Amino acid sequence: MKAITIEEFGHPDVLKLSDVPDPLVRPADLLVRVYAAGVNRADLTHRTGGYGRPDFGDSPIIGLEIAGEVIEKGNAVVGFEVGDRVMGVVGGGAYAELARIDYRMAMPIPAQLDYVHAAAIPEVFVTAHEALMHLARLKxxxxxxxxxxxxGVGSAAVQLAYATGATVYATTDGSKLSRVEHLGADVAIDYKNSDFAEVIASKTDGRGVDVIIDFVGEPYFARNLASLANGGRLIxxxxxxxxxKVALELEHILYRHLQIIGTVMxxxxxxxxxxxxxRFREHWLERFEGGGSLEPVVDSTFPLSRAADAHHRMExxxxxxKIILTMQPADLL
Structure with missing residues (x-):
């Protein structure tokens, strides 16, 4: 099969289209003919050596989420059959024509979704649900x-928070404010031209917000804590x-009853x-069905052979x- 391989860590140009052996199917695996695969920030970390070895996870092939058709299944698989359209999270191996996936990590693709949009769901929406609903207990x-x-995760989180009935504040580049508002943000903040902590303080009369979902880290940490209400949760x-390294005053954590929780899938x-x-499947999957309130957001698509261009786009x-790689002719997508 064709797949993207990495012979050395580095810039996007290290991603090469190669011939590799088909994956071996284990008892709990589905073998999937991949039609689309999502590109994630973790893929950039993999490509640049951030995990320390090329085979971090279940495969030396890069990529974490797929959408495609089941062509074989292991003898321990329950609930899926050959011919089913599935999407899900793999432990590596997504940038390929064939991928194996633990059936417990797979989900049926909603009937009206094509493979490209299905590939834009698993990693980001599952991560957003885990952060917002399971860990932050948003209500x-x-x-x-x-x-x-x-x-990817941010746009999914905005939709889930809006669907939950929360008031949604969101930071983004000024050119993207209207898109974020369309997804459900009540207040979209241009992080380059506004201090989000000042905006939150103004909009909430100094109270702060109950939950913050952050992907940035140290540069935002102090302002994140300042923007939390008493009892607030930073995920x-x-x-x-x-x-x-970050500095904090433990008294603030103690007396304001704050919680700081980290999560990486x-x-x-x-x-x-x-x-x-x-948890995600039971809570949200039916909301992607016809007329549902959730929509996978696709930014752009690239054929598998142009994986390097997809990484340049993300960087x-x-x-x-989401940025999506496609493995088959467009009429199959």
Whole structure:
């Protein structure tokens, strides 16, 4: 099969289209003919050596989410059959014509969705649900600040928060404000020209928000804490602005009853990942059906052979929503 391989870590041009052996199907696996695969920030970390080895996860092939058709299944698989359209999260191996996926990490593709839009769902919406609903315990009437709201997870989080009935504040580039508002943000903040902490203080009369979902890290940390209401929860999903060291006054955590929670799907155990998929599927999957309130946001598509261009697009931070790789002719998508 054709797949993207990495012989050395580095710039996007290290991504090469190669012939590699088909994946071996284990008892709990589905073998999927991949028609579309999502590009994620974790893929950039993989490509540049941030995980320390090329085979971090279940495959030396890059990529974490797929959409395609089941062509074979292991003898322990329950609930899926050959010919089913599925989407889901893999432990590596998505940038390929064939991929294996633990059936407990797979979900049926809603009938009206094509493969491209299905591939824009699993990683980002599952991560957004885990951060907002499971960890932050967001509920109707709460207020939430979502950073990097035009990105993959950010755009999913805005939609889930809006669908939950929360008041949604969101930071993004000024050119993307209207797109973020369309997704459900009540207040979209141009992070380059406004201090989000000042905007939150003004809009909430100094109270702050109940939840913050942050992908940036150290540069935002102090202002994030200042923007939380008493009892507020900061969910740290990424560190795009750098990890670094942060300083905090423990009295603020103690007396304001604040919580700081970190989450990364890739480093979780397989049983934990199964539960994450299950929670999302039970809570939201039907909302992608015809007339539902959720929509996967696709920024652009690239053929598998142009994976390097897809990575350049993500590194530019110009995208709104997901960047998708396609493996088959357009009439199949």
């Amino acid at each position: 109707p009437g709460d207020s939430v600040l979502i950073h990097a709201a035009a990105g 740290q999903v990424g560190i795009l602005g750098g990890g670094g 890739k480093s979780r155990t397989q049983p934990e990942k199964h539960e994450m998929i299950k 530019s931070s110009e995208n709104v929503g």
